[in-house]
Amino acid sequence: MKNVLQILGFTALAAGAAVPAAARALYFLENNPSGANIVSLKVSSQDGSLSDPTRISTGGSGLIGVGNTGAAVMMDTLFSQDAVVVSGSHLFAVNPGTNTVSLFSIPKHDPWHPQLVGSPVPSGGDFPMSIAYSPRHRLACVANSGAMNTVQCYDVTVAGLRPSGEPMPLPLNQTTPPAGPPSTVSDILFNPSQSTLVVTIKGSGTGPGYIYAYPVSYGKVHPSPRVSRPAALGLNFGLSFLGSDSRAIIADPGFGGAFVDFDCNLDASVSKVINITGNAATCWTQYSADLHTAYLLDAATTNIAVLDAASMEVKSTLASPAVTAGKFDAAIGDGHLYTLDASDSISVYSLNESTAVQTFNLTGFGSRQLFQGMAFYGGSVY
Numbered sequence: 001m002k003n004v005l006q007i008l009g010f011t012a013l014a015a016g017a018a019v020p021a022a023a024r025a026l027y028f029l030e031n032n033p034s035g036a037n038i039v040s041l042k043v044s045s046q047d048g049s050l051s052d053p054t055r056i057s058t059g060g061s062g063l064i065g066v067g068n069t070g071a072a073v074m075m076d077t078l079f080s081q082d083a084v085v086v087s088g089s090h091l092f093a094v095n096p097g098t099n100t101v102s103l104f105s106i107p108k109h110d111p112w113h114p115q116l117v118g119s120p121v122p123s124g125g126d127f128p129m130s131i132a133y134s135p136r137h138r139l140a141c142v143a144n145s146g147a148m149n150t151v152q153c154y155d156v157t158v159a160g161l162r163p164s165g166e167p168m169p170l171p172l173n174q175t176t177p178p179a180g181p182p183s184t185v186s187d188i189l190f191n192p193s194q195s196t197l198v199v200t201i202k203g204s205g206t207g208p209g210y211i212y213a214y215p216v217s218y219g220k221v222h223p224s225p226r227v228s229r230p231a232a233l234g235l236n237f238g239l240s241f242l243g244s245d246s247r248a249i250i251a252d253p254g255f256g257g258a259f260v261d262f263d264c265n266l267d268a269s270v271s272k273v274i275n276i277t278g279n280a281a282t283c284w285t286q287y288s289a290d291l292h293t294a295y296l297l298d299a300a301t302t303n304i305a306v307l308d309a310a311s312m313e314v315k316s317t318l319a320s321p322a323v324t325a326g327k328f329d330a331a332i333g334d335g336h337l338y339t340l341d342a343s344d345s346i347s348v349y350s351l352n353e354s355t356a357v358q359t360f361n362l363t364g365f366g367s368r369q370l371f372q373g374m375a376f377y378g379g380s381v382y
């Protein structure tokens with residue numbers, strides 16, 4: 001009997017079967033100018049609920065973006081999506097105050113204590129605020145939104161991050177810290193096949209924003225991007241691909257969001273504008289592959305728009321208590337959606353049941369102003 005089990009266990013491993021990780025964690029960045037941290041929380045395997053927030057130093061520090069009057073902004077201090085990214089056992093985070101990037105290794109049985117790999121490395125520009133990882137190419141790329149606004153890529157090695165190529169310039173005339181939200185970088189990510197690196201950039205408020213698309217091949221990002229400026233998009237914010245390389249959803253705080261198509265030349269065009277009723281500042285996006293649905297999150301409303309990715313129609317809303325006040329960065333894991341709220345809390349939703357299952361209060365833990373980014377580890381997205 002023991003032999004049979006061993007053989008079965010060996011077979012499952014050899015076939016690379018998706019064995020669910022025993023432990024699940026949720027992470028966000030504490031963008032603290034006097035020392036930045038990853039905050040990790042335990043995630044219940046029963047109902048996805050959260051507990052036990054813990055700080056782990058990133059080895060760098062934070063920096064707060066300013067508004068158009070020059071005053072430090074009170075939320076979304078990086079004007080970005082994807083400040084923290086998890087892929088396999090890697091966790092990446094930005095340190096905008098020290099212009100560095102941190103790589104962590106996530107212990108499978110204790111994901112609440114990710115371990116720094118080497119020291120944080122220079123970000124190749126000022127004010128890093130979003131990061132992307134391609135497991136296929138073992139390549140990470142960071143976007144910088146300050147005076148020196150650039151994209152820098154790295155080979156991800158067992159010893160840490162090694163620069164791959166030179167910093168690639170972005171088009172903004174900015175300061176450090178940047179003044180936004182207009183004219184700041186929003187998001188950096190790879191497409192599903194990891195053949196393209198995409199960067200979204202907000203326009204000035206009077207003209208269109210930008211979508212940069214860099215070809216990736218033989219493990220390198222080519223430094224000549226395809227630049228698209230669809231007229232329908234002004235403040236190009238968070239972007240999520242919808243299961244294929246050809247279609248994505250993008251948030252625009254001016255009206256809601258839009259479905260964006262990429263052609264084989266990497267030109268981006270708007271296939272459908274989504275005007276959201278009651279839109280105030282829709283900035284973040286998520287995609288559930290299980291349900292083929294997309295989510296648009298608004299900094300000033302508690303209702304999350306749920307879109308059918310096939311029909312491109314708004315099909316429902318996810319509601320949470322009014323006290324949560326608005327929705328920022330988010331992550332999906334194990335059938336649950338986690339949102340950083342405008343109040344000092346994280347909301348947890350069951351996507352299958354379209355219900356809010358928990359509001360995890362962080363007021364006793366730390367200052368909402370510093371919280372940014374969100375990423376999930378474990379369970380079925382292993």
Ligand SMILES: *[C@@H]1O[C@H](CO)[C@@H](O)[C@H](O)[C@H]1NC(C)=O
Pocket residue numbers: 173174
């Ligand atoms: C960049 O911004 C500064 C300060 O707002 C301004 O003086 C300068 O003319 C701008 N440069 C360009 C190229 O737009």
Ligand SMILES: *[C@@H]1O[C@H](CO)[C@@H](O)[C@H](O)[C@H]1NC(C)=O
Pocket residue numbers: 255272273274275
């Ligand atoms: C969205 O709203 C804009 C401005 O009101 C309008 O011009 C446009 O036709 C609307 N688009 C859709 C798809 O409803």
Ligand SMILES: *[C@@H]1O[C@H](CO)[C@@H](O)[C@H](O)[C@H]1NC(C)=O
Pocket residue numbers: 323324343344345359361362363
């Ligand atoms: C969190 O707790 C504080 C203090 O009890 C309370 O004022 C606040 O409304 C709570 N936030 C949420 C989102 O429930």
Ligand SMILES: *[C@@H]1O[C@H](CO)[C@@H](O)[C@H](O)[C@H]1NC(C)=O
Pocket residue numbers: 290334335352
């Ligand atoms: C959600 O529903 C889908 C479709 O019914 C099902 O395949 C999936 O396993 C469910 N997920 C969870 C986490 O219950």
